[in-house]
Amino acid sequence: MKVEISRRRFLQGSVALSVLGGTSISATNILADKSEKKQISNKLLKNIPTACEMCVNKCAAIAKVKNGVVVKLDPNPYFPKSKNMLCARGDAGIHALYDPDRLKYPLIRIGERGDGKYKRVSWDEAYEYIKEKLVKIVDEEKDNRSCIGYCAGEGMAEHTFKTFMADKFGSSNFVNHASICLQTVVSGYALTIGGYGLSDLENAKYVIMGGANRAEAIITPDTMDLFKRTRGRGAKLVVLDPRFTNTAIHADRYLPIKTGTDLAFVLAMTYHVISKEIYDRKYVENNFSGFEEYKRHILENKYTPKWAEKITGIKAKEIEEIAEEFMAYAPQSIYYQGRRTTWGKNDFQLRRAQAIFTALGGSIDVKGGIIFGKKLPLAPHEINVPLYGNSKERIEKNAAAIIGGSGSWIAWRNMIVEGKTPYPIRGMFVYKQNPMLSVPNTKKTKEMFNKMDLVVVIDTMPSDTAMMADVILPECTYLEREDPIKSFSGAEPAILLRQKVIDPMYETKPVIEIMHGLAKKLSKPLWEITKKYDEDIKEELADLGKDETQEDYYEENGFNLADAFEESQEEINKHMFVPKYGEKAWKELRKKGVFYPKMDEYFEKIDNNTFKYYPENKKYYTTVKLENECDLNFIDTCVNPKDVAELKREFKTQSKKIQCYLGGMKKRGIDPMPTWHDKDFVEVPDGKFKFISGRHAQFTQNSTQNNIMLLELMRENYVWINDKEAKKLGIKFGDLVEVKSSVGSVKIKAYPTAKIIPQTIFYIHGFGAKSTGLTFAHRNGASDNEIIEDKIEPVFGSARMHETLVTVRKV
Amino acid sequence: MNYAMALNYQNCINCKACETACKEENGVQLGADKQRIWVGINEGVIFGKPYINLYPSQCNHCIDAPCVGVCPTFASHYVDGGIVKVDPSKCILCKGCMEACPYDARFVDDTMVSVDKCTFCDHRIDEYGTTACQATCPTKVRMFGDLDDEECDLVKLLKTKKFFFQKEDLDTLPKLFYIVPEDEVYARQSISRNTTIHTWDEFKEKYDAAKDKRSKEWKK
Incomplete structure (x- = not known):
């Protein structure tokens, strides 16, 4: 990337640049420098609890800051989800902060898209540039706010960006990582058992992992819980994967399954347990809807283990053995949900089949099975949302049976590239996502950006996508900002806070401030356009009473786009937390980085590796509403998990039961029950x-x-x-x-x-x-x-x- | 004090958090071959089926450390707790210690112009009670502690488990305790037939005697 900077600006920036030169090798090298060593004393040493953002898990960390320089990230033991650990990426977070290639100041493109020629500008110049282009586009599109698309990567501040683009600016064209990641599994489980759930790998006795690779794709607390118990230590692990992964190292059985045939494997196991009647009949009777149809479907289609052997390459006998073992350990057996599940055409059906198979053992909503956990409530943060009459529905809403709020990245992009959108998509705002590398078929993504009149990228690094931008707005890294407070559900729920560790370096800003600056710039000019084209608003403005001004209407109805970002993130977090847990807890949260009720009483260090967060009888293993209230007392004293599992309960599905048959799907041309189609297999x-x-x-x-x-x-x-x-x-x-x-x-x-x-x-x-x-x-x-x-x-x-x-x- | 480390190597997933935490904590030179700590990988195929054994490792801080004896300038030395260290100002880069070390635990740090190695994070023991590699480990492979302290977590652990050492036959009295898997199948898969298995009671006397002899050399 070439950055053109004027001589004057260069001198201004040279102080920052020289600091950068020192940090380019290792943060700790600065400290090793003898001339600086004298200045640094322990007086200036601070330990600040924060939350990691090197991946999506959000582990609790403690940043050690010496003289304003982050010198080490240590794990924070208070967080039950991350259990006092940081992985290699978490440890290396310092090098995200002190990366010499970081985006340091706003940039405007002066070359062709993709060639990396940019000039340094001030924040105001960048906002002004965006304003001019955006106002022209929105005016030409007659206030159809959806003409600007936007995408975001996962993160605690994703919603701040979304609040601006969706709620305040008013575009419906949002795409995020879901359709290139976990949409099929999350929705598959939600529609079948009422939620994606959490695998209780701390207590499960039998786990089948199909394709999921928890040793290399770390998920907390799953990774830590599972691998302390594999290899003959309480949890039997079956791994299906075309690749012998680090997860497979820990498997009691490793099955090199043929790529794309997992559904046949699950259906064959289902066939075996149904035909042999070795599933939990009481649980099924109490909690299943449409089981008889599913049973008939499985048996009539003859999804036998022999049939699956030819497809999957796994011996029929082995399929039978695994199915039998699974049921023998049930309800403490899990067919692990998986995470990035964008594998093939039948993925949604595969996830449904897995969920139903797990449920056949009674392993849903029970200790050692898939649990739903509890989430600690936070007070809502309310936003005054304006309504735009001319904002249209998302372009790709008919691309598949169900297009949710996070869209279909591929369908959305392809419509733009092929010029098949019902109205033009003229621009795009990208926050913390890198579609040039993350969406299949890079050529088309590039083509999409080239068709746009305005591309704005907010990021910390000059990614391939940033190189497609007209304007680059530099965000600060996670160690330089406070982010929205987050509550994590689980058997041991907790609230985590990401605090600012050091002030933002260079001219970078947190996304909430970027949105605030942009909103202030855009608000009035965009309001003028709305007044010009929005018939409803024209009418309402005409009907205003004498004591009401247009300005009042603008403020009261949320058209002041900046009003959602006036408060600092610290203030917003306080307003979300204090009403529920009080001032004292707020101070505790800021001091420790983590909070849950009775933490003082419950938290206990057993040794340097082991921490206790909740007493066993206070963990939220079984949370789904039971049909008979009196059953609740029964749970506390119960010792046999099978008895708990068999209770009649209400799931968050349409029928309030495990849903084998999805009638609504049939109407949309989707198989109502998991079905194997030879023609779909590549x-x-x-x-x-x-x-x-x-x-x-x-x-x-x-x-x-x-x-x-x-x-x-x-x-x-x-x-x-x-x-x-x-x-x-x-x-x-x-x-x-x-x-x-x-x-x-x-x-x-x-x-x-x-x-x-x-x-x-x-x-x-x-x-x-x-x-x-x-x-x-x-x-x-x-x-x-x-x-x-x-x-x-x-x-x-x-x-x-x-x-x-x-x-x-x-x- | 006699510091040592137990490794529940069965937990290892080769995520390399320990290597990274070590580098960040100690400012170790960058470079894939500049490691104070590493995960040893034993990989192969048996009857057409792949297998991998992982042995997370680092300096053994041997009680009779050959690297200390061989050093001509006394740069390699013991400090309190039996930790083996290098004084960079005395190192002349003859690399004799690198030859002498049976575990390949030493390397040249070009920024310090000295041989470098694991220090058991001795600068942070007082504050944290453990090393950076133990603290960061997702699956909690390591347990650091003092063999002289009957109340410490390490000794409590060793009293309940069997353990073995790497290259014990070289008689350097290493202090990385590899915990023997309780499950026999997995024990057989990852431990060679010739390896000696120890228990705390039979081990203690030998190490205590060696320590008593050596500890006069341990600098404060």
Whole structure:
């Protein structure tokens, strides 16, 4: 990235730049410098509790600050979700803060999109630039606010950005990570058992993980709970994966399943337990809706283990054994939900089948099964939302059976690229997301940005997406801002606060201040446009009483876009917390970073590795409403989990029961019950491979790609290819190969290994950045989305990331 | 005081949090081969099936450390608690200690122009009671403690478990205690047949005697 700065500005900025020079190697190196060592004394040492944002888990951390420099991040023991740990990424958070490539001041593009030529401007100049373009667009589109799309990456402040774009600005065209991540599993479980739930891996005795890789895609507390209990220590683990992952190391049974056949495996297990009648009959009788239809469906379609053996490559006998073991350990057995589940066309059905199978053991809403937990309430933060008569519905609402509030990234983008939108999408605001690397088929994403009149990117790093922006607004990192307070549900619920550790560096700002500045600039000019085109408002303004001015109307009805961001984040957090828990608890929260009722009494350090958060009888394992109130007393004293499981209860589904049959889906052309269709399965022809993608424990998607501390753990990604097949193709370790699909090709080094099944290749997501602004990440390995085809599944329009066929060739 | 570390290596998922926390805590030079701490990987295929064993590791802080004896400038030395350290101002980079170390626990830190190694985070023991690698570990592989303190968590743990050492036959009296899995199948999978299995009672006497002999050299 080239940044043009005037001589004067350069001098202004040189102080900041010299600090940066010192931090470029290691934060701790600054301290090792002898001249500075004398100044630093322990007087200036502060320990500030905060929350990690190196991935989505939000673990509690304590930042050690010396003389205004963050020198170490330590785990915070008070948080029951993260249980006193920080992973490699959490530890390396300092290098996100002191990354020399960080976006430091607002930038406006002066070259072509993507070539990285920008000039440094002031915040006011940046806002002014956005205002001019945006007002023109909204005026031309006659106040249809939806003509501006927006997307956001997951994070505590995501909603601050959404509040501005959706509630205040008024656009319906929001896309986020859900449709390229967990939409199918979250909705699949919600529609079937009433919620995604949490796997109680601290108590489960039998766990099947299909594709999920908790050792390398760390989820708290699942990762920590599970791997302390595997390998003959209480939790039996079955792993299905085309790849022998670090999770598979811990498996009692590792099954190298053929890619895309998990549904057949689950259906066959279901067949076996139903035909042998080894499921929990009492639980099913009490809590299932549509079971008889499901039973008939499974039996009539003959989803036998023998049938599944041919599809999955797993022996029928093994399928039967696993099904029997699962039921023997039930209700403390779990078919683990999974997380990033954008695999194939039948993904929604797979997740439903998993949920129903788990429920057949009675393992929903019971200790050791899938639990729903409790969430500690927070007071609402209210926003005055204006109503716009001309804002239209989202463009891709008919792209799949159900398009929710977070949209279908692929369908949405493709409509823009193909020019098939019902009204033009003229601009886009991007916050903390990097669709150039994260959405399948990069070429099309680039094309989409090129069609836009205004692209604004708010981020901390000059990502590939930032390089497509007209205006880049630099956000500060998570260690430089307070974020909205968050309540975490679970068996041991708690509230976590991300506090500012140091003041924002350079000219960066937290997103709430960016939104405030932008709103102040945009509010009045946009109001003028609304007054010009909005018939309802015209009428209402005409009918105003004598003592009411237009200004009053503007303020009272929320058209002052800045009013939602007047308070500081600290104040907002206080207003959300204090009414529920009081001033004393507020002080405690700021001191410890974590709060839950009776923490003082309950919290106990057992040793340096073990902490107790709640007494066993105060944990929220069973929370779903029971049909008979008197059953509640029964639970407290009950020792047999099976008895608890079998109680009649009310789930948060349509029928208040485990829902086997979804009538509403049938009307939308979706199978009402999980069904295997041969035609939906992508066979791999000779000479081709199926491409799969995934994660590992040292990088978070593509957001940590420039972190030098993490890059030394893995410099670039390699393509995994079955060693026998590699031999046939003459490919050796480290050889450069070309991986080519119908949408693109990449060059990447090869890693032939016995740890992956034939006909499937794999490489890790998050590498292959092309932005020249990323000194360390630039062109390391390859990006998966350059070659993944942009197909969507029919229920939610989610991506189908594991169905792309590729060829591999040594170059 | 006699500091040591137990490793419940069965918990390891090779996430490398320990390596990163170590580098951040101690300002270790960047570079993949500059590690004070690491996860040893034993990987292979048996009957067509892949397997991996993970052995998280670091300096053993041996009681009879060959790296200390071999150092011509006394840069390698013991400090209180039997921790083996390097004084960078005395190191002449002859690398004799790197040759002598059976565990390959030492490397050259180019920024300090000295050999560098694990210090059991001795600068933070008073404040935190443990090392950075133990604190950060998601699955809690490590347990740091004082072998002389019968009340400390480490000794309590060792009294209830069996344990073994890496390369014990070299007689350096290492202090990384690998906890033997209670499940026999998993124990057999990750421990070679020739490895000696110890219990606290039979081990204590030998180590105490060695410590008594050596501890005169431990600088305050």
